[in-house]
Amino acid sequence: MFRRIRSDIETVFENDPAARSRFEVIFTYSGLHALWAHRIAHAFFRKRLFTIARIISQISRFMTGIEIHPGARIGERFFIDHGMGVVIGETCEIGNDVVIYQGVTLGGTGKEKGKRHPTIGNNVVIGSGAKILGSFTVGDNCNVGSNAVVLREVPPNCTVVGNPGRIVKRNGERVSRLDHNQLPDPVVEMFREMQTQIDRLHQELELLKKQPVPGGEFKQ
Ligand SMILES: CC(C)(COP(=O)(O)OP(=O)(O)OC[C@H]1O[C@@H](n2cnc3c(N)ncnc32)[C@H](O)[C@@H]1OP(=O)(O)O)[C@@H](O)C(=O)NCCC(=O)NCCS
Numbered sequence: 001m002f003r004r005i006r007s008d009i010e011t012v013f014e015n016d017p018a019a020r021s022r023f024e025v026i027f028t029y030s031g032l033h034a035l036w037a038h039r040i041a042h043a044f045f046r047k048r049l050f051t052i053a054r055i056i057s058q059i060s061r062f063m064t065g066i067e068i069h070p071g072a073r074i075g076e077r078f079f080i081d082h083g084m085g086v087v088i089g090e091t092c093e094i095g096n097d098v099v100i101y102q103g104v105t106l107g108g109t110g111k112e113k114g115k116r117h118p119t120i121g122n123n124v125v126i127g128s129g130a131k132i133l134g135s136f137t138v139g140d141n142c143n144v145g146s147n148a149v150v151l152r153e154v155p156p157n158c159t160v161v162g163n164p165g166r167i168v169k170r171n172g173e174r175v176s177r178l179d180h181n182q183l184p185d186p187v188v189e190m191f192r193e194m195q196t197q198i199d200r201l202h203q204e205l206e207l208l209k210k211q212p213v214p215g216g217e218f219k220q
Contacts, residue, residue, distance in 0.1 A: 008032055011077040015099055031080030034066035041070035075122070082128075089117035091135070101128035101146065109133050109151070121156060143169075
């Protein structure tokens with residue numbers, strides 16, 4: 001247990017240049033407090049003491065502004081910087097060495113049952129305000145830009161930004177915005193749909209032109 005607590009404190013120093021002393025880290029880092037409370041809540045959750053687990057989680061949320069469902073599974077050296085407004089859902093799984101900032105949501109879309117929250121790989125950074133919604137995986141070594149809204153699986157070693165999230169870097173190389181085998185572009189999809197509809201209307205118009213009109217003549 002003490003080894004883990006020491007590792008948690010070291011993780012703060014590794015990720016936050018503003019951290020000055022162990023005393024300050026232990027008493028003022030709400031991300032750390034939320035993580036420790038979560039470990040206790042998660043232990044109760046695993047023993048099927050769900051209500052006690054939820055109560056601990058809610059007290060922690062009240063104190064830190066960070067809501068971690070007791071069912072969420074979190075790896076080693078997890079760091080929440082600032083933390084206010086972070087929400088982590090019940091079926092979320094988080095790997096090792098993950099850093100998240102304030103306002104991050106690891107949530108569901110409201111359409112799924114069972115496993116409905118994301119799985120986050122190892123060594124992932126999730127920027128402030130980013131939303132990752134659904135039961136897909138964000139691969140190892142990914143960066144999710146602040147305020148990105150990620151709705152699809154992300155392969156390892158990628159940077160995802162924007163709403164909806166699109167991959168802008170893969171294995172350290174810039175990805176072309178016209179690379180359609182990456183995350184879908186809703187604007188392009190909309191244009192494709194419009195083109196299909198225009199083609200269909202054209203066909204219907206041609207057919208109508210060939211219909212006989214009252215009076216017996218063909219309309220031009
Ligand atoms: C995404 C991030 C991790 C950088 O990852 P990276 O792999 O080093 O990516 P780069 O900085 O090379 O940026 C790649 C492209 O994405 C763009 N980009 C980066 N972050 C972005 C964001 N949040 N939103 C939109 N575009 C973004 C860059 O402008 C760049 O675009 P370009 O190729 O047209 O120049 C970083 O920008 C970020 O958002 N970090 C979160 C930090 C944070 O939340 N801090 C809060 C402190 S309180």
